[in-house]
Amino acid sequence: MAFGKGCHLHLIDGSAYIFRAYHALPPLTRKSDGLPIGAVSGFCNMLQRYVEGNNAAGDVTHVAVIFDKGSHTFRNDLYDLYKANREAMPEDLRPQIPLTRAATEAFNIACKEIEGFEADDIMATLAHMARDAGGQVTILSSDKDLMQLVGDGVEMLDPMKNKRIDRDGVIEKFGVGPEGVVDVQALAGDSVDNVPGAPGIGIKTAALLINEFGSLEELLDRAEEIKQPKRRQTLIDNRDQILLSKRLVQLDCHMELPFTLDDLEVQDPDPDKLLGFLAEMEFRTLSKRIADQMGVAAPVIEDKPAPDAAPEEAVEEIPFDTSKYEWVRDRAALDAWIARIKARGYVAIDTETTGLNEMTVDLVGISLCVTAGEACYIPLAHKASGGEGLFADDAPAEGQLPMDEVLDALRPVLTDPAILKIGQNMKYDAKILSRYGIEVAPIDDTMLMSYAMHAGIHGHGMDLLSERYLGHAPIPIKDLLGSGKSMITFDLVPIEKAVEYAAEDADITLRLWELLKPQLHRKRVTRVYEGLERPLVPVLKRMEMAGIKVDRDTLSRMSNAFAQKMAGLEHEITEQAGREFNIGSPKQLGEILFDELSLTLPDGKAPKKTKTGAYGTGADVLEDLATVHELPRLILDWRQLSKLKSTYTDALQEHINPETGRVHTSYSIAGANTGRLASTDPNLQNIPVRSEEGRRIREAFVAPEGRRIVSLDYSQIELRILAHIADIDALKQAFREGQDIHAATASEMFGVPLDQMTSDVRRQAKAINFGVIYGISGFGLARNLRIPRAEAQGFIDRYFERFPGIKDYMDDTVAFAKEHDRVETLFGRVIHTPEINAKGPHAGFARRAAINAPIQGTAADIIRRAMIRMDDAIQGIDARMLLQVHDELIFEVAEDAVDPLIATAREVMESACDPIVKLDVPLVVDAGQGANWAEAH
Structure with missing residues (x-):
């Protein structure tokens, strides 16, 4: 028709x-x-x-x-x-x-x-x-x-x-009608398809803008009317990129x-053709079902021996809309689920809490799943009403078993070594349950499975994994909690809504596990997951829960001292500028530097301006100007003190747990693509150590009475790995002989005998040694050493001439990445490099990242291996591991156990490669101890 x-x-x-x-x-x-x-x-x-x-x-x-x-x-x-x-x-x-x-x-x-x-x-x-x-x-x-x-x-x-x-469904998804979808997507971009969009603008903000201005083109033409400075500048600076995104x-x-x-036009299938195809594919069940529907005989499919394993009929997936989620409200139902767990031998588990800080939140409920499409939620602490003030009702909601009864019933299966507990970011749930007296083990973690296979390709959060691999968008948490000032905690969510949300999470987790677990072997990352990812979870859980003692008085005194020093700098800045101005305003600072003082950059280039016409006054600009004028140096010093005060000495006081008197950071295992751990809430890995003021902050991290802080730090581990991977004989020999590697490099490069080495020459060699690992350019080295760019480039060229293996390593690594879209560490960690073949501004970054990843990733793997072995090694010593900061491990130790701890921990760290990797150079660990972290380091 x-x-x-x-x-x-x-x-x-x-x-x-x-x-x-x-x-x-x-x-x-x-x-x-x-x-x-x-x-x-x-x-x-x-x-x-x-x-x-x-x-x-x-x-x-x-x-x-x-x-x-x-x-x-x-x-x-x-x-x-x-x-x-x-x-x-x-x-x-x-x-x-x-x-x-x-x-x-x-x-x-x-x-x-x-x-x-x-x-x-x-x-x-x-x-x-x-x-x-x-x-x-x-x-x-x-x-x-x-x-x-x-x-x-x-x-x-x-x-x-x-x-x-x-x-209506489109409006629910995008906040605009279908006619506005393209404009919203152009602004928000798309990380999956690598559509750039406008940096920092998401779907919600994009929808607000399009609804206000009517169209993307109108918005961009009237971007100057946007009240929020950052949003306005983003639209102005990225106009071409946004319009490209729309196309x-x-x-x-x-x-x-x-x-x-x-x-x-719809056509009926031809029985012979369809059943013939199904027979060829050996689909017995489907062939029979279709033949019965067509009223014809099913084809005979002979059994044939498979070369590897017998063929299996694919199981039929269970759509999410047919999933069965149960509200467990009585003991009989709970016991039935416990029986199912014991029979199955594994269970996906998820906890619901009143917030995200594992050390302070309360447990609200637990969800379980042992079969895809069937899950339950056990509410434990939901309240009857979400009222506020005089109308608040803290009475428990009906339909909840007593928390102690539920936890006592679940404890045997959650601690049973024969029952596997599966989670998504299992460290969070393990910490919550540990605070309630349940030490969950053994565990599997779908987030870490994804990380082991797909580092560098995409994120590893549950929502993303569900949409990407299950084709299902989970219920958004904001649908239950709201947002902004009206946001509620999970204990105020009605139980019937909580059941659908929480049970779905457990269901998704199990489905992801069933999908991802078999792929570990196929992707050849089983050893990485089983040896470096999964066993690190309980180690970090114990470290995070232990926390480190922080002295509030010390931080308060530092904050006051920084404030006084900033006031002094502000006086000097005003004198140098010739007038008062807002030191925190880049616009006003640029006018003083370039319009009123007429400063010029060392290379003679004119200062750059932003799209709004303001001068750029970033740290790189100020560092260049600091060589010709005092004011930029003073501004840099003021900015550094301001950051130290706001980010550390003030903020750390807010992170001290009132019950423990300690700061409990949280480590992200699946954050950096290279395997490096990331510290958050608070970030203890980025405390500055180059300035005296930054180093002083570590004085606030103290040991309790009768104990000491011990620091063990790998010495130049990335340079040692580079020497091994690039096979640099001169560097390997220097490390084997225990030479000062920077002095040895300077001697090799500049022909200066070691006994005649000056601190200035050694400093130059040190900057080159570390700069080369990170792909430093002549421009970057010139800025670091404050020397002409041509001279800096000459240093780099000479470095490659003296150590040609390094250049070969770089070229070979980039070539491998271009061919395979990945690089690997010495321990088999796969780091994907999807942008390695990019052109334009991304090309240089992608190349440097690919070169550095095997080195930094191997260093990360080594310290992970040391951490995983450490707990068993120091049993019997009155000590516990508290922090990991890049290449350093921090311990809290009894005063009479310092020496045994150092000896044991050093041996564990220096032998961390064994037996998988045999380095051509020794690993060396420096140790120190003191009443606080500063003294120990």
């Missing part, structure tokens, strides 16, 4: 179906000849469910499955970094792609793809054609990019949730298609 009024077109997002099938089903499903078919099996099951539903509804007249063809499209010509962050297609999925096309044709459904265009563009064009012809269109996809097409005659259907998305996200609705809508 000719397409026209009364017709209904279904457009199926083929790529979404494929990846959904691949990630949801067993990864080792193969034919008897070894061909992977898991994704094909899932794809066929999804098509069959679609055909059954379509036949039942009977209103669809035309249908097509639309695929992407190739990876290069016109958008890559517009922006060469478009989709640069996308993970490479899994090797076992690649041969299945043509089979999904064949499956579509076997079902007698139109299968369309066009070179140079994305499937979204084809669907956009077809949707417009069908709507213009008077027909209805339903797009079967959850892809947010397609929401710009929703409107009169066009709707979307999320096939996994069976949820229709109309105009990237806007779908092409007017393609020239080599087929017509009439070619997409």
